[in-house]
């Protein structure tokens with residue numbers, strides 16, 4: 455069983471770079487990503503009747519129509535998703551759901567992540583808004599309670615989750631370091647990864663400085679520039695593409711709070727409820743998953759995702775990581791592209807990278823890091839302060 | 852609207868009308884919390900009780916004591932306006948009234964801060980604006 459009505463048939467992924475050499479308007483980047491994705495799937499532009507985006511800096515309102523117009527598309531499904539790092543995950547399941555209910559047939563998911571000239575003028579305004587997670591406006595709870603005491607951006611919030619984990623379950627810093635190291639090992643088989651050719655050891659992680667205790671520098675994602683896109687289409691159209699159709703066979707989304715202060719229980723992520731729904735919808739058991747692609751903003755995010763998704767019980771994540779080899783040739787492959795920790799986090803495309811890698815593995819296109827049998831992948835998206843949690847199960851035809 | 856800043860550069864709360872009684876009391880080192888007759892205390896200040904969405908709540912004095920739920924030592928200073936303060940401790944505290952509140956832990960060595968540590972709420976006044984802080988009970 456499971457929903458086999460919408461499938462990923464193509465994608466485009468730009469090699470992350472620390473600093474993109476040129477700037478490009480978001481609409482220009484979307485046009486380029488769309489062209490590459492259509493070519494990959496061997497689709498014609500006129501077949502596209504849906505778009506999902508995360509925003510357009512040069513046209514912040516009426517954004518989907520700006521994209522449709524720029525690409526000269528006639529679309530019956532137009533969506534903008536605002537779920538932070540979980541946005542790409544949210545874009546993918548919304549596209550699949552739209553296809554399932556029959557409002558459209560083929561949807562482009564577009565995630566440019568390059569510097570836009572539009573940001574230049576807006577920089578002084580945008581930068582604080584990003585740091586303050588959009589909570590700096592008058593009337594926002596964050597502007598009254600959190601920003602003044604210094605709780606901004608993501609690191610201290612996730613650090614508080616880690617600190618709580620330490621107090622309740624105990625915390626082996628070397629096990630958390632292993633998560634970073636094995637992500638980096640996977641990146642050594644991915645020439646596109648930002649840390650390709652730069653392996654690290656547990657000792658390297660252990661001696662890196664604390665940024666917000668107990669999170670250390672080498673346990674944090676690598677922000678960079680890049681971009682990614684995907685084409686999702688109906689089962690019928692998916693049969694005539696060059697690649698193995700990769701069905702979006704289960705999904706779930708759950709959200710309980712914005713700021714970490716208001717997270718009901720730091721150690722029980724909303725991912726649990728999202729994952730239950732996804733597995734039930736796909737008619738699948740945890741043991742049937744061949745590959746996990748978990749949103750990895752920090753090592754603690756990965757640990758909580760392993761538990762939240764139900765691959766082990768709450769509090770057993772460290773034992774799970776100790777017992778398993780998370781590399782592409784290991785017994786429990788995880789983020790085989792290197793994850794955002796080592797592939798890089800090219801802005802919104804960072805959250806898409808997990809889905810592109812899962813698709814690549816299922817379609818047998820992962821080259822040196824191809825895992826032996828990959829039919830089913832579990833992917834997660836995490837936005838905000840463990841706030842916006844999404845689980846998606848991909849399955850090869 | 853952008854944030855307001857103190858003379859020393861720190862960002863100050865942009866007080867919404869609904870929160871004004873909290874800040875007025877805090878300026879006198881008193882903690883006021885909203886209480887719903889059915890659901891008990893809630894925080895942060897809201898127009899509607901977050902449990903029943905009714906508006907028949909009232910402001911009540913709170914004991915201002917609780918336990919650290921979690922904390923971190925912020926060392927990066929990603930917010931330029933807080934950079935001069937690093938390192939400092941951010942903590943979330945579960946108050947006896949059953950609500951969670953955020954602030955800085957003051958007058959306590961960073962390495963002595965613990966989850967479950969008993970603390971009292973106090974307020975640091977900057978430019979006549981109260982900012983929530985916690986002091987270890989054993990230190991007072």
Ligand SMILES: [Zn+2]
Nearest residue numbers: 887890900903
């Ligand atoms: Zn109520």
